[in-house]
Amino acid sequence: MNNSPVPVNIADKLAQFSDLWSQKKIAQLNDYEVKLAKLKGEFVWHKHDDTDELFLVISGRLTLQLRDGDVTLGPGELYVVPQGVEHCPVADEETAILLFEPVGTSNTGDAGGSRTKAPEILS
Amino acid sequence: MNNSPVPVNIADKLAQFSDLWSQKKIAQLNDYEVKLAKLKGEFVWHKHDDTDELFLVISGRLTLQLRDGDVTLGPGELYVVPQGVEHCPVADEETAILLFEPVGTSNTGDAGGSRTKAPEILS
Numbered sequence: 054m055n056n057s058p059v060p061v062n063i064a065d066k067l068a069q070f071s072d073l074w075s076q077k078k079i080a081q082l083n084d085y086e087v088k089l090a091k092l093k094g095e096f097v098w099h100k101h102d103d104t105d106e107l108f109l110v111i112s113g114r115l116t117l118q119l120r121d122g123d124v125t126l127g128p129g130e131l132y133v134v135p136q137g138v139e140h141c142p143v144a145d146e147e148t149a150i151l152l153f154e155p156v157g158t159s160n161t162g163d164a165g166g167s168r169t170k171a172p173e174i175l176s
Numbered sequence: 177m178n179n180s181p182v183p184v185n186i187a188d189k190l191a192q193f194s195d196l197w198s199q200k201k202i203a204q205l206n207d208y209e210v211k212l213a214k215l216k217g218e219f220v221w222h223k224h225d226d227t228d229e230l231f232l233v234i235s236g237r238l239t240l241q242l243r244d245g246d247v248t249l250g251p252g253e254l255y256v257v258p259q260g261v262e263h264c265p266v267a268d269e270e271t272a273i274l275l276f277e278p279v280g281t282s283n284t285g286d287a288g289g290s291r292t293k294a295p296e297i298l299s
Contacts, residue, residue: 058245060253080256082228082276085208087254105205111252122181130183131210133203153205153276 063089063111066175067149076152076160076172088152088172095143099162106134106154113148117141186212186234189298190272199275199283199295211275211295218266222285229257229277236271240264 066079066089073091080087092115108115109131116125117132118141124132134140161169189202189212196214203210215238231238232254239248240255241264247255257263284292 058242058247060247060249060255063252063254080230080254082230082256083259083278085276087230107203107205107210119181124181124183126183129186131186131203132183133205136206153208155206 061087063151067091067111069175073147074160074168075170077175078172079175081156084156085153086156086172088154089149089175090152091147091149092142092144093147096141097161097164097166097168098139098141099164100137100139101134101154101158101162102137104155104158105136106140106158107152108132108134108142109151109153111149111151113144113146115148115150116143116145118143184210186274190214190234192298196270197283197291198293200298201295202298204279207279208276209279209295211277212272212298213275214270214272215265215267216270219264220284220287220289220291221262221264222287223260223262224257224277224281224285225260227278227281228259229263229281230275231255231257231265232274232276234272234274236267236269238271238273239266241266 061079073093076088076090078086078088110126110128112128114127116123120139184202196216199211199213201209201211233249233251235251237250239246243262
């Protein structure tokens with residue numbers, strides 16, 4: 054997918070799905086992947102013991118609840134949750150985000166549970 | 177910088193500089209960095225022997241000249257130039273991009289020369 058000679062249009066990719074809390078892979082850079090997701094409501098508290106995690110908001114508004122306080126991101130804003138830092142994403146309105154992290158990073162990190170879901174590949 | 181409790185606003189960061197072809201680091205994720213740059217005109221043909229390189233256009237229009245043909249990106253479009261693939265960015269109008277690649281990746285790759293410049297850190 055990352056060898057394709059055509060650009061990846063984020064808006065076009067977002068138009069291809071509507072399910073919430075389901076990561077969609079749109080590109081790969083070395084052993085990292087670029088994913089999109091649509092969020093609404095609250096996720097689960099978790100952390101990633103082996104990696105930082107980058108959130109970039111495309112539309113809507115995302116709050117990353119952290120144990121030391123919240124960080125709220127609007128469109129065009131990004132935040133890197135450091136490795137090992139507990140966080141819980143929450144979005145009052147439907148929010149589209151871009152994620153950047155290593156291939157194989159679990160969406161629920163150390164928490165596991167019913168909301169764990171591997172990313173899907175968008176054609 | 178990636179441990180800051182405040183989000184990184186891409187537009188605010190872009191407003192902090194006007195020099196062309198000078199990468200500005202705005203965040204770090206593990207041993208990868210997120211950088212911004214403003215481009216106009218043509219760069220130099222080069223490749224990165226050790227890494228892929230991600231280009232995301234924020235504003236303007238970027239053409240990545242490749243030996244097999246060109247890829248043109250508008251706002252919200254990204255492309256990953258694979259490791260070892262020669263490319264030469266060119267922008268007819270001033271264009272703002274976000275780059276994602278490993279810390280230490282040279283802007284001119286294997287070509288070197290007078291346009292080689294280490295990234296600066298935006299406060």
